[in-house]
Amino acid sequence: MGKHNIIQPVKGTRDFYPEQMAIRTWLYNAVRKVSESFGYQEYEGPYLEYIDLYAAKSGEELVKEQSFVFPDRGGKLIALRPELTPTLARMVAQRQGQLTFPIRWWSYGPFWRYERPQKGRTREFFQWNLDLIGLASPITDAEIVSVITSFFRLIGLSSQEIIINVNNRRLMDVQLGKIGIKKNKKEVFRLIDRKEKLKQDAWLEYGIELGLTTDQINSLTNLLENKELWHQSEELEQFFDLIDVMGISDYVHYDPKIIRGLDYYTGTVYEAKSKDPSIKRAILGGGRYDNLLADVGGNPLPGAGFAMGDVVITLLLNQLQKLTKDLRVNPAPVFVTVFDDKHMAQSFRIADDLRKSGLNVNIYPQAIKLGKQIKYANRIGAKIVLIIGPDEIKDNTVTIKILNTGEQQTIGYKSVINYLIKMLEPDKSS
RNA sequence: GCGGCUGUAGCUCAAUGGCAGAGCGUCGCACUGUGGAUGCGAAUGUUGCGGGUUCGAUCCCCGUCAGCCGCCCCA
Incomplete structure (x- = not known):
């Protein structure tokens, strides 16, 4: 009888009892409502993909260390999808000739990553993906950020509680060049990414390990504290003008330390975070990629988009007690x-x-x-x-x-x- | 994958090397044509799992699983 012989759920998965399922459905409905209000169409890919799809594009770590992989009966390696962008690239490439660009697509579904589960991180999670493909323009970046702020407003998160930090990789590329950093840029981006995480001396040490001179590290430090740096990027100037016009500048801030981990970002990048320091993980992240289809064999196409996991946002809403609204558990009055x-x-x-x-x-x-x-x-x-x-x-x-x-x-x-x-x-x- | 903390009733948590406890919840009765309040009563545990030390382990030790925190990575 006792619960000791109940087989445990798979590590890092969650059971959705009706109470939690009501939250999940509510979140999905909010996502759908906002996506559709901007004219985005819903799509979905398979949950299983050959691992080769990811091998070329996503970071090495994501595929090798963080995917659930198993062989099919013919021995080919199948992965439970760890992210959607490669699938999106394939789907667009397959119909590149017949789609009307720009396309605006969104999706909400399950993903799997073989990580150590902890607060805000599970092995099975849901993710909202939204992309605008076919145009390379700050206007599209601003539109995406506008979708994001609309979503936050809809679910009751104000700019008191949420901040969207923005930067631009091309800008950082040029700025790094100016201080003589020409090689190892990928590594230096990583160094920038970790400025806030590492203690100062550990960070300096890391910089020296990468072969930077003391002068360069000092220049870099100055760079990362320069909140006005965006004036040197025409893209960002246009972008922030539009953000202003859209009336959402209370949510959006420039931060030269934002760089994002994924390799395929090329231009403007952003991430949303809670202002409450107890939730450190990003709520969502996204940016511009100008070479989406290259690795799946299509003609290059620019695009921009973001992804939001369900775990951190739900955690935040819970903490702020924004989930108590009439979430209907009993459908029969x-x-x-x-x-x-x-x-x-x-x-x-x-x-x-x-x-x-x-x-x-x-x-x-x-x-x-x-x-x-x-x-x-x-x-x-x-x-x-x-x-x-x-x-x-x-x-x-x-x-x-x-x-x-x-x-x-x-x-x-x-x-x-x-x-x-x-x-x-x-x-x-x- | 690495380091640390934790694991006791459905939930939140006490306790002790010697009979396993409370609050909340659940169930029953007061109340066989009326819920929430109140009162009274009841049930429920291989103390995560496996092994070791011991006359005796829920407590000490080892392993394991799971959760949490950090690293890694990222939604």
Whole structure:
């Protein structure tokens, strides 16, 4: 009997009980609403891909260390998808000739990464991907960031709670050149990425290991503290102008330390973080890539997009107590009781009539004490309880009890449906 | 994959090298045509799992699994 013989869930996975599933669905609906409000189309790729798809493009680590990989019966290596961008590249490349560019696509689905699970990080997670492909322009970057801020607003996260930090890789490339850093740029980007994480002396040491001179490290440090550096990038000047025009500059800030880990970013990059220092992980990250299809054999196409995992955002919303809004766990507001075996048929009849009229209706599947049935209805979150006993059946009426006020009245059977529909109407819109 | 902390009832957590505890929740009754409140009562544990030390281990030791924190990486 005990729980000791229950087989454990796979490490790093989550069970979605109805309460959590309601949150997951709510998040998905918010994502869909915002994506579609900007005209993005939903798409989806397979959850399984040959590992070769990732081998060329994503970072080495992502494929070798962080993917769930297994051989199929023919010995070919299959990966549970660790990210969507390579799939997107393939899907676009396959139809490159027939798509109307620019395309705006979004997707929300499961991904798997073989990582050490901890707070804000699981091995199985959901990710929102949104991309605009076919144009290389700061306008598209600004649009993507605008989608992001719309999303934050929709789910109730203000610029008090969230910040989107922006930088540009081309700008950093030029600036690094100016201070004589020409080689090892990928490594230096990594060094920049870790400025905030490492302690100062550890960071300096890392820089020296990369072969930088003390002068260069000093120059780099100055660079990374220069909040006005973006004025030297025409792209970013345009970008921030647009952000201003769109009225979202309260969320968006320039930060020369933002560089992003993925290799395929080429231009403007950004990440959103919580201002609450207890959540250090990025909520979402994205940027411009100008060479999306190169590795899957298509003609090069520029694009921009971002990805947001469900774990950190849910964690944040939980912490800020923004999830308490009416997340509907019980879909049926109406609860029909069963008086006794003799009068059960009438209860089933009315439940059926109500369902035919479009109402969601629960019925107690057993003729036990009325008190228990009402108690149960209350527990599972019903709003209205119907009582059909001998008196009601004799008079051809139904007793309606509203649970949160306790008031109750008996009305004619024929008017019950309209009465309930009217009563629940304001609820339906939400 | 590496380093650290933790694991006791459904949940939150006490406790002791010698009979396993509380609060909350659950269930029952007061209340056989009416829930939430109150009162009374009840059930539930191989103390994560496996091994060792010991007369005796939930406690000490080793291993393992899982969670959390950090590294790595990133959503």
